[in-house]
Amino acid sequence: MHDEAGKESEEIFEFNQICSEGCIMDRKVKSAWGSSTLYRHRMNGYKILLTHKELLEIIEKTTHCIYCGLELDWKAPRKVNVFPSLDRIDNEKVLRKDNVQIVCRRCNVTKRDRTHAEFLEYCNLVVNNNKANIIIGGE
Numbered sequence: 001m002h003d004e005a006g007k008e009s010e011e012i013f014e015f016n017q018i019c020s021e022g023c024i025m026d027r028k029v030k031s032a033w034g035s036s037t038l039y040r041h042r043m044n045g046y047k048i049l050l051t052h053k054e055l056l057e058i059i060e061k062t063t064h065c066i067y068c069g070l071e072l073d074w075k076a077p078r079k080v081n082v083f084p085s086l087d088r089i090d091n092e093k094v095l096r097k098d099n100v101q102i103v104c105r106r107c108n109v110t111k112r113d114r115t116h117a118e119f120l121e122y123c124n125l126v127v128n129n130n131k132a133n134i135i136i137g138g139e
């Protein structure tokens with residue numbers, strides 16, 4: 001029988017197995033992000049059908065924000081715009097491996113309660129309404 005903490009350290013160990021010595025620190029930071037993200041969602045009343053291991057697999061595949069394309073900074077302070085943030089694609093109060101993705105904090109704050117599709121529709125609306133003022137590739 002495993003308790004919660006034992007189960008999690010086992011998963012962290014497995015996660016480290018597929019990593020070279022040089023990136024173990026990064027893995028620990030990402031693993032801690034996964035743990036605290038699941039914990040905060042649980043505390044906020046979300047139904048958690050996503051395991052720490054499944055979240056680590058998503059973390060491992062995600063280097064850049066799905067929306068804006070900026071590189072995520074896992075070691076940045078929480079309030080920094082490119083700090084990773086767990087986004088629910090359908091915005092249900094449930095976390096499942098097929099309804100979450102990792103985006104930057106700024107995009108998630110801007111998206112708020114919109115679904116993935118609604119947010120993209122909103123972004124298109126903003127771009128189309130400001131076409132005359134947008135300089136492609138500019139700052």
Ligand SMILES: [Zn+2]
Nearest residue numbers: 065068104107
């Ligand atoms: Zn973003």
